[in-house]
Amino acid sequence: MYTQAMSVGPQETAAKVQSAEDKQRSEAFEARIDAGDFIEAKDWMPEHYRKTLVRQISQHAHSEIVGMLPEGNWITRAPTLKRKAILLAKVQDEGGHGLYLYSAAETLGTSRDQMLEALHSGKAKYSSIFNYPTLSWADIGVIGWLVDGAAIMNQVPLCRCSYAPYARAMIRICREESFHQRQGYESLLVMMQNGTAEQKAMVQDAVNRWWWPSLMMFGPEDKDSPNSEQSMRWGIKRISNDDLRQKFVDATIPQAEVLGVTVPDPDLKWNAATEHYQFGRIDWAEFWRVVGGDGPCNRERLAARVKAWDEGEWVREAALAHASKQATKAQAA
Numbered sequence: 001m002y003t004q005a006m007s008v009g010p011q012e013t014a015a016k017v018q019s020a021e022d023k024q025r026s027e028a029f030e031a032r033i034d035a036g037d038f039i040e041a042k043d044w045m046p047e048h049y050r051k052t053l054v055r056q057i058s059q060h061a062h063s064e065i066v067g068m069l070p071e072g073n074w075i076t077r078a079p080t081l082k083r084k085a086i087l088l089a090k091v092q093d094e095g096g097h098g099l100y101l102y103s104a105a106e107t108l109g110t111s112r113d114q115m116l117e118a119l120h121s122g123k124a125k126y127s128s129i130f131n132y133p134t135l136s137w138a139d140i141g142v143i144g145w146l147v148d149g150a151a152i153m154n155q156v157p158l159c160r161c162s163y164a165p166y167a168r169a170m171i172r173i174c175r176e177e178s179f180h181q182r183q184g185y186e187s188l189l190v191m192m193q194n195g196t197a198e199q200k201a202m203v204q205d206a207v208n209r210w211w212w213p214s215l216m217m218f219g220p221e222d223k224d225s226p227n228s229e230q231s232m233r234w235g236i237k238r239i240s241n242d243d244l245r246q247k248f249v250d251a252t253i254p255q256a257e258v259l260g261v262t263v264p265d266p267d268l269k270w271n272a273a274t275e276h277y278q279f280g281r282i283d284w285a286e287f288w289r290v291v292g293g294d295g296p297c298n299r300e301r302l303a304a305r306v307k308a309w310d311e312g313e314w315v316r317e318a319a320l321a322h323a324s325k326q327a328t329k330a331q332a333a
Contacts, residue, residue: 033235038164041107049234052227053163054108055124056236058115061101062126066301068094070134071143079137086183087140093176100169107165120306128287129213131295138191138199138206144184146207146214146252152177153248154218162235185255192260200260207256208264215279216287218245224284249277 025044032039039045068091075091078084102112118124129147134140155177158170191199219225219241231237239247256263267280290298 033162033233036235037162038167039162040164048230049236050108052231052234052236053166054105054110054115056231057101057105057108057166058110058118059125059127061098061105061115062119062124063130064094064098064101066126066130066305069301069304070130070132070297071140073134074137074140077137078140083187090144090180090183093180097173097176100173101166104163104165104169116309120302120309122293122302125291126301127217128290128295129217130301131290131298132209132213133297135209136202136206138188138202139210141184141187141191141203142206142210144180144182145188145255146184146210147217148177148181148184149252150214150217150248152181153244153251157238157244160235160238185259188259188261203259204261207261211263211265212282212286213290215245215248215282216290218242218248220284220287246276249279253277 026046029039029045029049039049071087071094072091075084075087078087102115105115106112115124119126129150134143152174155170155174159167159174161167161170188203191203195203219228222228222240222242225241228237228240232240253263253268265280267278269278270276271278289295293299
């Protein structure tokens with residue numbers, strides 16, 4: 001659901017010494033990128049391009065799966081059967097998104113077990129937004145409106161990513177995320193228009209807590225994002241972190257006005273000259289602290305994923321045994 005444009009692992013560098021054959025392949029690859037061609041799984045690609053994609057797609061997949069946790073926590077406490085069904089469907093969608101993305105990453109030669117081991121050991125990251133707690137039902141609506149809204153800003157350009165399996169997966173994911181965003185906004189609108197004073201205060205409190213983490217979803221400022229330039233050169237990214245963040249603010253503030261909520265930013269104002277909203281300084285120290293593992297729910301989220309993996313071992317073993325039995329029957333037939 002949420003690719004976060006940042007680099008948190010060891011920085012890879014392209015090999016400085018190339019054979020004549022590799023140089024020729026690199027030049028052909030760059031020509032295809034310049035021409036706007038899609039790169040397929042069986043096509044030759046530079047190793048750094050492959051590793052960059054594995055890091056980004058696996059991080060995106062991890063974010064979808066971990067993102068099920070703060071919302072799944074509210075399925076049994078949804079206020080109506082309608083809201084329960086909507087939330088259950090949304091959480092199922094996110095699980096499906098994770099499966100699409102793991103499958104896309106596997107086409108690059110990295111197994112799902114390897115990706116999950118990296119997540120469980122802390123080597124791989126997921127979006128920092130999911131390390132914040134959901135304290136009230138209004139948080140579920142705000143996640144749909146703000147978090148999924150930020151995700152859509154990040155993800156729509158990925159439908160034109162140069163790596164074709166990733167781009168194809170993103171088309172369906174973006175359609176479903178768009179629905180999630182509208183559903184979250186509608187949920188908040190009902191509370192703000194028809195709710196009690198306490199419910200309206202609950203919505204405002206949720207907005208206050210989720211606004212800044214949502215802006216952090218776009219990753220660090222461009223000047224502090226060392227991999228962004230190369231990713232944009234290769235067509236993995238299409239729009240910079242700062243430009244995406246600005247687009248999100250410009251789109252979201254008018255929606256907040258319709259809802260009747262305010263964002264917790266005293267520096268926010270419309271700049272008629274630039275035709276953009278100016279917004280305050282993001283607390284990047286908090287961002288890096290949460291990314292580094294010291295957020296409110298980092299340990300809880302990771303422990304939940306490791307527990308699910310360990311307790312699901314018998315299912316994986318049974319599936320493998322069944323597949324082996326079916327293969328044996330097919331060979332004997």
